[in-house]
Amino acid sequence: MMEDKVIIVRNLVKKFGSFVANDNLSFDVNRGEIFGFLGANGAGKTTAIRILSGLSRPTSGEVMVAGYDAGKEPEMIKRNIGYMSQKFSLYEDLTVKENIMLYGGIYGMKLAIIKQRTEELLERLNFRDYANRIISDLPLGLRQKLAFSVALLHEPRIVFLDEPTGGVDPITRRQFWEMIYETAAGGITVFVTTHYMDEAEYCDRISIMNDGKIVALDTPENLKQKYKASTVEEVFIKIARPDRIQS
Amino acid sequence: MQNAIEASGVSKKFGSTTALDDISFTVGESEVFGFIGPDGAGKTTLFRIITTLLIPDEGVVNVFGTNTVTGYRELRKNIGYMPGRFSLYQDLSVEENLNFYATVFGTTVKENYDLISDIYTHIEPFKKRLAGQLSGGMKQKLALSCALIHKPKLLVLDEPTTGVDAVSRSEFWDMLSKLRRHNITIIVSTPYMDEATRCDRVALIQAGKILVVDKPEIIQSGFSRKLFAVKSVMKHQLIGALRKYPETITAWPFGDSVHLTLRDNKIDQSLYSFLEREGISDTVIIETPAGIEDRFLELMNKPE
Structure with a gap:
């Protein structure tokens, strides 16, 4: 696997007034890597992701995403990343085709390219019969596959996924992870x-983030060994102990 | 001993969509009973029928021997319901919400305080705060307190842990376990398979049908074949290669490995050689116990 780094974070600090939301974060994410970004509610994840996706500037520190500086070139970052959330991704009252066209337009792609990619996408997902169907008529599993493909439409180097398989049945869930693996194998970084x-x-x-800091970073297997846990859930509960009352 | 819930032949349609398709089950008194299935499986519809908020098209549900359609007035006094969406008054304080729910049910917070004290003490320091300004974990604790304040015999929790972080989730299940000593029957729905082990019994539900009802460990042991966990750094290639292997029945990604079932239930050298020819040489294969999710997958794939 190539060792290019598509996310480089050095000493990232983000403050809101006197509140330190991100407290000196440093980490790298590699090309084609599937990177899980975890933390309890209020640990500072959302703040960090907003910076990584060009929506917010760091107070100090260096953040490079897809080769662009999050402090100086956030607009370039936005063009080079994709985003998909389990809660919202597609416009439910537009058709499959209309959604693809809309996102292509938003990402500033040329019409001819949008058309070409739309055809490729419908073909690859076996979605021909659904092209003119309204999103809300599609089963959840199909919607999710489409949402993921749309997030990749403009060929970003990184795609951010927020709880990508929450609430789906076990088969759909696996099909979705297979799409993620395929994407990562193709050199796109997947940030979950x-x-x-x-x-x-x-x-x-x-x-794993806690109280604005990254308190653990490793492969799931190494973390389980280190914390003598059989699941990542156990690891998480052992180290991410938010203030129980404030939670 | 009477059953807490007896449901037989329950069906419900919304237009042309079948939400529940001939569902039958019983829940014993003081059981913690889980309905586990994906979004759209019919969990919420079923809970609305049990809580008397919806009338089934067909079939009958009795809660503590009382019919949910004809006896709804009586039943509502005995049911505490926590819907999936946060449904407290956001512009009332913590304390005001709790008092409100107590008053609606003709009781007082004081009278049933012992029932909620374990849960409520976590949020009591913030009792003057508006409910809308609470964190997710605190909202959940307040909603649970409100659902319990009239001392219901049946507590119905619709996806209480969705969107809640792992620590709060684990605390929530601990709170439910503690409620057992008050002889409350609890039914709870969740899309998360790993929560099955926190229930006495679970029903796996999919597309309006119950696939199986049993103790979680029995459901797991119902997996019909030997299951192998296969690991390689090249996951994507590994899945493709395993599916090409002639002996493979199923190969599904599962956490950091691929769960594999084989026609003759055993791993031999030919599989390793096959994978090597496919360019995967770092394979590690071990036999692994099946979990709830493995069994769910198997039941979903079973031909009708």
């Missing part, structure tokens, strides 16, 4: 955030 530790088990490496 989730509350569900069994999703974390699928990642190449995971980091």
Whole structure:
């Protein structure tokens, strides 16, 4: 596997007034890696992801995403990443084709390319029969596959996934992970955030945040060994102890 | 001993969509009973029928011997329901919400305080805070307190742990276990298979049908074949290669490995050689016990 780094974070600090949301984070994510970004509610994950995706600037420190500086070139970052959330990704009252066209337009792709990619995508997903169907008529599993493909439409170097397989049946879930593996094998980095530790088990490496800091970063297997745990969930509960009352 | 819930032949359609298709089950008194299945399986519809909020098209549900359709007035006093969506009054404080729910059910917070004290003490320091300003974990604790404040005999929790982090989730299940000593029957739904082991019995539910009902360990042991966990750094290639192997029945990604079933239930040298020819030489294969999710997959694949 190539060792290019598509995310480089050095001493990232983000403050809101006197509150330190990200406290000196440093980590790298490799090309084609499936990286799980975990932490309890309020640990600072969302703040970090907003910076990594060009929506917010760091207070200090260096953040490079897809070769661009998150402090100076956030617009370039936005063009080079994809995003998909389990909660919202597609417009439910538009058709499959309309959604693809809309996202292509938003990402500033040329019409001819959008058309070509739309055809490829429909073919690859076996979606021909659904092209003119409204999203809300599609089963959840199909919607999810489409949402993921749409997030990759503009050929980003990194795709951010928020709880990608929450709530889907076990077969759909596996088909979705297979798509993720395929994507990663093709050199695209997959950055997964989730509350569900069994999703974390699928990642190449995971980091766990607590109180604004990264407190663990390794492969799931190494973390399980280190913390003498049989699952990532146990690891997480052992090390991510948020203040029980504030939680 | 009376059953807490007896459901037989329950069906419900919304237009042309079948939400529940001829469902039957019983829940014993003081059981913690889980309904486990993906979004859209019919869990919420079923819970609305049990809580008397929805009338089934066909079939009958009795809760503590009382019919949910004809006896709804009586039953509502005995049921505590925590819907999936946070449904407390966001512009009332923690304390006001709790008092409100107690009053609606003709009781007081004081009268049943012992029932909720374990849970409520976590949020009591914030009792003046508006419910809308609580964190996810605290909202969940308040909603549970409100569902319990009239001392129901049946507690119905619709996806209480969805969107909650692992630590709060684990605490939540601990709280439910503690409620057992108050003789409350609990039914709880979740899309997360790993929560099955926290229940006495579970029903696996998919597309409006119950696939199986039993103790979680019995469901797991119902897996019909030997299961192997196969590991390689090249996961994507590994899945493809395993599916090409002539002896393979199923190969599904499962955490850091691929779960494999084989026609003759044994691993031999030919599999390693096959994988090597496919360019995968770092394979590690071990036999592994099947989990709830493995069994769920097997039941979903079973031909009708």
